[in-house]
Amino acid sequence: MTTWSTAVPDWERRIMDGASLVPxxxxxxxxxxxxxxxxxxxxxxxxxxxxTMAEAAGEWLRDIVRAVFGAYDPATNERMLQEAFVLVPKKNSKTSGAASIMLTAIILNRRPEAEGLLIAPTKDVADRSFKQIAGTIRADPELIKVFHIQQHIRKITHIRTGATIEVKASDTDVITGAKATYILIDETHVFAAKSKASDIFVEIRGALTARPDGFLIQITTQSKDPPAGVFKVELANARDVRDGKLDLPLLPILYELPEAYSKDGGWENENYWSLVNPNLGRSVNVAFLRREVLKAKREGPEKIRLIASQHFNVQVGSALRTDRWPGAEFWEKRADPDLTLEELLLRCEVVVVGVDGGGLDDLFGLAVLGRDRETRHWLCWSRAWAHTSVLERRPGIVAQLRDFEKAGELTIVDDKLEDVSEIVDLIAGIRDRGLLGGVGVDPAGLGELVEGLAAEEITQEDGGLVGVPQGFGLMAAIKTAERKLANGTFVHSGSSLAAWCVANLKIEPTATAVRATKQNAGDAKIDVAMAQFNAVFLLSRNPEPLQPRSVYEDRPLLIV
Structure with a gap:
């Protein structure tokens, strides 16, 4: 692959110069x-x-066409680059470009009765995509003679070769088992939310194995939420190929600003807009972008994040909303990825544990919060457990949960429900190190956990187990956490699961108090965030270890 390497190590210079991203x-x-x-x-x-596309499409689209089709060796019927991943903001002729690329493939196709497949995220988008392809054919007197259009099944057939284009919606149509030669996926970030998305990608790539002349092209905008599931994987692969970290027959075309230019609202600089909107001046209007940014600023952070992700390809960290927890604004800034549980235990003089959830439809969230003996800063590490039934009952978050599982932040348990025993063992280990200052739980109690802790002699009677007031009773802990995040004295381990739970928090104010709840019932899990508030409640009381370590465990004993 040396001569066909698609690495673009100077991509930052290229995009800032407005140069082609195709190597x-x-x-x-x-x-x-x-x-x-x-x-x-x-x-x-x-x-x-x-x-025509010659008049309306930017040169960036022709660069992609040139690379994808120019990688085909007519002598061996082999395509040297079988995949392309295109990340481009909305309104940059994505639908028109996708339709024209698929139509070009079928017109130039050499394989008898080849199948072209355009996969859209929803039925509505699939209908629009089909209408675009069919309309393109009808607009050309020569093409209408050689293509047969079947509106009712979203299928178009080349009369002379038998090659077809089918448009399918991933939410309704059956993709599995397809034997397509040319596949184009529209809006991978939406497609990724499907519970079986990864399986479908395996099927698609399996079909290409037997069709070396075929290709898979993904054209997508950034996700409105932090990347998850198959989209997170595909985006990471494309970036690694672009950066020279991964060698694959993949063409990565990513219209995104370098982080140094996009962070802290840098993307709002109008001088950068044309760099990530390659069709600016054609299908994208600068006045339209200017209006959308202005309206977003009036409507608040949630709308700003939406505009940034969809029109400027800025990757969302935490999906902040107008009724968000104020501490969420500082969450990403206080992450320390090097903070492991062991590091926390070594640095802290006292440690408390917060626990929340535990039902079969919830996560079992745990937060370990300690006070650094040197800086007095609060250090937080968290993780969660989930029963397999959550994957069945909440298909909309399966992709996120599997990502957290792969990251080692979430454990999926079966009917043996070993989550409680693992939590008890972890808490007992902290107690045995002479650090445990208490365990905070919902006063309603988690019977099995209470029993498990009692077996370790951690009980409410000896002050080891504390019922933490919930609802408005947590207000002090909520306010304390957000203030310490703002001033930098609360540091966490950078868990993506914790960030997700924090982003799902909804703050409901009254005349005299606030309480934290979910943004959306069911799917928007907040158990880890609530466990953190339970821990904050305890550490705010300035506890001492229940069973302190002897000073001679840390310094030598002198015998005279």
């Missing part, structure tokens, strides 16, 4: 030129005057 490749020029000629003559059916 220099040993393309088969005749194939590339032929594809561009076909692509250029296709018309956009839903624009006044029905302009």
């Amino acid at each position: 220099d490749l040993p393309l088969f020029k005749a194939e590339a030129d032929r594809a561009v000629r076909v692509f250029n003559r296709l018309r956009i059916p839903d624009v006044i005057g029905k302009p």
